[in-house]
Amino acid sequence: xxxxxxxxxxxxxxxxxxxxxxxxxxxxxxxxxxxxxxxxxxxxxxxxxxxxxxxxxxxxxxxxxxxxxxxxxxxxxxxxxxxxxxxxxxxxxxxxxxxxxxxxxxxxxxxxxxxxxxxxxxxxxxxxxxxxxxxxxxxxxxxxxxxxxxxxxxxxxxxxxxxxxxxxxxxxxxxxxxxxxxxxxxxxxxxxxxxxxxxxxxxxxxxxxxxxxxxxxxxxxxxxxxxxxxxxxxxxxxxxxxxxxxxxxxxxxxxxxxxxxxxxxxxxxxxxxxxxxxxxxxxxxxxxxxxxxxxx
Amino acid sequence: xxxxxxxxxxxxxxxxxxxxxxxxxxxxxxxxxxxxxxxxxxxxxxxxxxxxxxxxxxxxxxxxxxxxxxxxxxxxxxxxxxxxxxxxxxxxxxxxxxxxxxxxxxxxxxxxxxxxxxxxxxxxxxxxxxxxxxxxxxxxxxxxxxxxxxxxxxxxxxxxxxxxxxxxxxxxxxxxxxxxxxxxxxxxxxxxxxxxxxxxxxxxxxxxxxxxxxxxxxxxxxxxxxxxxxxxxxxxxxxxxxxxxxxxxxxxxxxxxxxxxxxxxxx
Numbered sequence: 258x259x260x261x262x263x264x265x266x267x268x269x270x271x272x273x274x275x276x277x278x279x280x281x282x283x284x285x286x287x288x289x290x291x292x293x294x295x296x297x298x299x300x301x302x303x304x305x306x307x308x309x310x311x312x313x314x315x316x317x318x319x320x321x322x323x324x325x326x327x328x329x330x331x332x333x334x335x336x337x338x339x340x341x342x343x344x345x346x347x348x349x350x351x352x353x354x355x356x357x358x359x360x361x362x363x364x365x366x367x368x369x370x371x372x373x374x375x376x377x378x379x380x381x382x383x384x385x386x387x388x389x390x391x392x393x394x395x396x397x398x399x400x401x402x403x404x405x406x407x408x409x410x411x412x413x414x415x416x417x418x419x420x421x422x423x424x425x426x427x428x429x430x431x432x433x434x435x436x437x438x439x440x441x442x443x444x445x446x447x448x449x450x451x452x453x454x455x456x457x458x459x460x461x462x463x464x465x466x467x468x469x470x471x472x473x474x475x476x477x478x479x480x481x482x483x484x485x486x487x488x489x490x491x492x493x494x495x496x497x498x499x500x501x502x503x504x505x506x507x508x509x510x511x512x513x514x515x516x517x518x519x520x521x522x523x524x525x526x527x528x529x530x531x532x533x534x535x536x537x538x539x540x541x542x543x544x545x546x547x548x549x550x551x552x553x
Numbered sequence: 554x555x556x557x558x559x560x561x562x563x564x565x566x567x568x569x570x571x572x573x574x575x576x577x578x579x580x581x582x583x584x585x586x587x588x589x590x591x592x593x594x595x596x597x598x599x600x601x602x603x604x605x606x607x608x609x610x611x612x613x614x615x616x617x618x619x620x621x622x623x624x625x626x627x628x629x630x631x632x633x634x635x636x637x638x639x640x641x642x643x644x645x646x647x648x649x650x651x652x653x654x655x656x657x658x659x660x661x662x663x664x665x666x667x668x669x670x671x672x673x674x675x676x677x678x679x680x681x682x683x684x685x686x687x688x689x690x691x692x693x694x695x696x697x698x699x700x701x702x703x704x705x706x707x708x709x710x711x712x713x714x715x716x717x718x719x720x721x722x723x724x725x726x727x728x729x730x731x732x733x734x735x736x737x738x739x740x741x742x743x744x745x746x747x748x749x750x751x752x753x754x755x756x757x758x759x760x761x762x763x764x765x766x767x768x769x770x771x772x773x774x775x776x777x778x779x780x781x782x783x784x785x786x787x788x789x790x791x792x793x794x795x796x797x798x799x800x801x802x803x804x805x806x807x808x809x810x811x812x813x814x815x816x817x818x819x820x
Contacts, residue, residue, distance in 0.1 A: 268644070268645070268727060269645060269648065271637050271640050271641055271644075271645070272641050272645065272648060272654070274634060274637050275634050275635075275637045275638040275641065275654075275658075275698070275702075276650075276654060276657070278634055278694075278695065278698070279654075279657040279658065279661075279695070279698075280657070282673065282676075282691065282692070282694075282695040283657060283660065283661055283669075283672075283695055284657060285676060286672030286673050286675060286676040287672050289672060289675045289676050289679055290668075290671060290672045290675055293675055302678070303678045303679060355571055355574070356571075358563075358564075358567035358571070359567055359568060359571040359572075361564065361567070362560060362563075362564035362565070362567045362568040363568065365559065365560045365561065365564045366559070366560050366564070366568075367559060374568065374572075376807075377572060377575075377576075378575070380800075380803065381575055381576075381579070383749075383752050383799050383802075383803055384579070384756075384795070384796050384799045384800075385755070385756040385773065385792070385795055385796075385799070386756055386758075387756065387758055387773050387776055387777060387780075388579075388582070388776075388792040388795060388796065389578065389579070391582070391776075391780050391784070391788065391792060392578035392579055392581065392582040392792075393578055394780065394783075394784050395581065395582065395585065395784045395789075396578060396581065398783075398784065400592075401784075402581060432574070432575070432578070435571075435575065486663075489663050489665070490663070490665055490666070492665065493664075493665020493666070493667045493668060494665070495666065495667050495759050496758060496759070496777075500780065500781075509667075510665060510666075510667040510759075513667050513668075513671060514667060514759075514762075517671060517674070517763070523675070526671070527671070527675070530667070530668055530671050530672075533665065533667075533668060534664070534668055537663075537664075537665070541660075541663055544663060545656075545659065
C-alpha cells in the first residue's frame with residue numbers, strides 16, 4: 258500500500274522553491290545587514306565599503322567593529338534601547354491585564370458564542386494598523402473627542418495633553434496588539450480540563466481561589482506565548498510611537514527609520530539593527546519552544 | 554457537582570468592556586467620515602462630501618492603484634509558495650535542514666517589520682535592483698508567504714490521508730492524486746491564505762517604505778504622509794472605504810469556509 262509518509266524522491270523537489278525564496282529574500286538580507294554593520298561608511302551608492310577586496314593575488318577582509326563600538330558607547334542609543342524595552346515590557350503587561358479577562362470570559366461562554374466572539378477579536382487585526390492608530394489620534398488629540406467629552410462634563414477645565422506622550426503610546430500598543438495576546442490565552446483556556454475546577458470547588462475552594470490556584474497556573478503557557486507575541490514586535494514598533502508618541506518616546510524602530518532615511522550612515526544603522534535582533538533572540542527562542550509544545 | 558455554568562456577570566462585563574474598547578474607536582472614525590464639518594470633533598450634519606474629495610484625490614488614487622497591484626500579485630505568489638512550504642511541513646517529515654526550514658518560515662512572522670524592511674532594502678541595493686512596485690511585491694510575498702503557509706498547513710494537516718492513498722492504490726500517479734483529491738479539499742484554505750496575504754500586504758507601511766524607490770508610493774504611505782500633519786475628514790473617508798473592502802473580504806472568506814468548516818468539525 259502507498260502511504261503519504263513514503264513520498265517519492267521527486268516530491269522532495271517541493272522543498273526547493275520555498276527554501277530558495279526564503280534563503281534569497283530573508284536569510285541573505287539578514288546576513289547582509291550583519292556584513293554592512295561591519296563595513297565602513299563611504300560617500301556614494303552603496304554608501305559602504307566592501308568587506309572583501311581581491312587585488313588579483315591578495316584577499317583582504319576588512320571587518321570594522323567601530324560601528325558597534327560607537328553604538329554601544331553612545332549614551333543616546335543605550336537610552337533608546339532601554340526606552341524600547343521598557344515600553345514593550347509595560348505595554349505587554351497592560352495588554353495581558355486587559356486580554357486575560359476577555360479570553361477567560363470567552364472561554365466561559367457556551368460553545369456557539371465562543372467562535373463568534375473570537376472572530377470579533379480577530380477582525381480588527383485584519384483591518385489596517387495605520388487606520389487603527391489614526392482612529393486614536395482623533396480621540397486623544399488636544400481638541401479631540403476625549404478632551405471635548407471631559408471638558409463638556411466639566412471634569413477638567415483645560416485639555417489634557419495625551420497625544421504625543423507615552424500614555425498615548427501605551428494605549429495605541431495595547432489596542433493594536435490585543436488580539437495577539439487574547440488568542441493564545443483563549444486557546445489554552447478553552448482546552449482546560451473543567452473537572453479540575455470542579456474537584457477544587459468540591460473540596461471547598463471558593464470561586465476566586467479555585468481560579469487563582471488551578472486555572473491561572475495552568476494557563477501560564479498561553480500567557481508566555483501571548484506575552485512573547487506582543488513583546489517581540491513592540492520592541493521594534495515604528496508606527497505607534499511615531500504617530501502617537503512624542504519626544505519622550507524615542508524607540509528603536511523609529512531610530513532605525515530615521516538613520517536610514519535621513520542620516521544615510523548605513524553601517525551605523527545596520528549595527529543598530531543587528532543589536533535589536535540580538536536583544537530579541539531570547540524572547541524569540543522562548544516563543545518558538547512554547548509554540549512547538551502547543552502544536553504537539 | 555456543578556456542570557459548566559455559563560458566563561458570570563464578571564465574564565460578561567469584561568467581554569462587553571474590552572469589545573467596546575476594540576470597536577468604539579473604529580466606530581467613531583466611521584461616523585465622523587460622514588461629518589459635514591471640517592472639524593473632526595464637532596458634528597456639523599450628515600454629508601458624503603469627504604468621500605467625493607477622497608475619490609478625486611489623485612495622489613490617494615494613485616497609491617491605491619499601486620497597493621492593489623502589489624497586494625494582488627504578492628498574495629498570489631505567497632499562496633503558491635505557502636502551499637509548497639505547507640506541503641513540505643506536513644508531508645515530508647524528515648529531511649536534512651528541516652529545523653532550518655522551520656526557523657526560516659517562522660522568523661519573518663516574528664521579526665520586527667523595521668528589521669525586515671532594512672534587510673531587504675540593503676539586499677536590493679547590494680544587487681543593484683531598481684526599487685519600485687516590483688521590489689515591494691517581492692518583499693511582501695516573502696513575509697506573507699509565511700502566514701499563508703501557516704493557514705494552508707493547518708488545512709493540509711486536517712485532511713484525511715486515506716483518500717489520496719486510495720487514489721494512488723488505484724493507480725493514480727502521486728501528482729495527479731494530489732491535484733484531483735487533496736487540492737479541491739483545501740480550496741477554502743487557499744481563499745483564506747490569499748485573503749490574509751492580500752490584507753497584510755495592503756496594510757503594510759514599514760516594509761513598503763523601505764523597499765520602494767522614487768515615484769512608487771502605496772496607499773498606506775500616502776495616508777501616513779498626510780496624517781503626520783493631523784486628522785482630516787478626508788482620511789476618515791479613505792479609512793472607512795478600506796475598512797469596507799476588508800470587511801467584504803472577511804465576509805467572503807467566512808462564507809467560503811463555512812461549508813467546509815462545518816464538514817470538518819462535524820458539529
